[in-house]
Amino acid sequence: MKEFVINILKKLPKTYYYHCVEHSLYVVDKVEEIGLFENCTPDELRLLNAAALWHDTGFVEVYSNHEEAGCNFAVKNLPSFGFSPIEIEKICGMIMATKIPQTPKNKLEEIICDADLEYLGTDAAERVSNDLFEELRAMDRSLSVEKWNEIQIAFLEKHHYFTPYCNEKRNPAKLEYLRKLINKRV
Numbered sequence: 001m002k003e004f005v006i007n008i009l010k011k012l013p014k015t016y017y018y019h020c021v022e023h024s025l026y027v028v029d030k031v032e033e034i035g036l037f038e039n040c041t042p043d044e045l046r047l048l049n050a051a052a053l054w055h056d057t058g059f060v061e062v063y064s065n066h067e068e069a070g071c072n073f074a075v076k077n078l079p080s081f082g083f084s085p086i087e088i089e090k091i092c093g094m095i096m097a098t099k100i101p102q103t104p105k106n107k108l109e110e111i112i113c114d115a116d117l118e119y120l121g122t123d124a125a126e127r128v129s130n131d132l133f134e135e136l137r138a139m140d141r142s143l144s145v146e147k148w149n150e151i152q153i154a155f156l157e158k159h160h161y162f163t164p165y166c167n168e169k170r171n172p173a174k175l176e177y178l179r180k181l182i183n184k185r186v
C-alpha cells in the first residue's frame with residue numbers, strides 16, 4: 001500500500017514543497033512514534049499508518065478541501081488492501097480531523113493531528129514552515145515574508161497539541177519558535 005500511495009503522491013505539482021511525499025512519510029513515522037507512546041494497539045497503529053499515508057492524497061486533485069478528496073481516494077482503494085468498511089470510516093475520520101482548524105473526536109484523530117503538525121515543536125520548524133511559505137507563494141506571488149510571519153504567529157497562538165506526548169515533548173520548542181517569530185516583527 002505504501003508504494004501505491006507514494007505513486008499517487010508523486011503526481012503532486014513540483015511546487016508543493018511542503019505537501020509532498022516526504023511530508024506524508026514523516027507523518028507516518030510520527031503517528032507510529034506518538035501512537036506507541038500513547039499505548040496504541042497494533043490494530044490502532046495499522047489504522048493510524050493508513051490514515052497518515054492517505055491524508056494528503058487529495059492534493060493531487062484539489063488544494064482546498066483536499067481532505068474530502070483524500071477520503072474519496074481512501075474509500076475507493078483501501079478495500080483492495082484488506083480494510084473493512086468500519087476501518088475505512090475510522091481512517092476517513094482521521095483524515096478529516098487534520099483539516100485546519102483541526103477537530104479530532106477521539107484518540108486516534110488526536111494522534112494524527114499532532115503527527116501532522118509535530119514539526120512545529122522541533123528544530124526543523126523554521127525550515128519546514130519555509131517550505132510551506134514557498135508552496136503558498138507559488139500560488140500567490142503577492143504573499144510576502146512579513147505577511148507569512150503574521151499568518152504563522154496567528155496560527156501558532158491558536159494551535160495546541162492534543163496528545164500528552166506532543167504537549168510534553170514538542171510544545172516547549174513550538175512556544176520558542178513562536179517567540180522567535182514575534183521577536184522578528186519587533
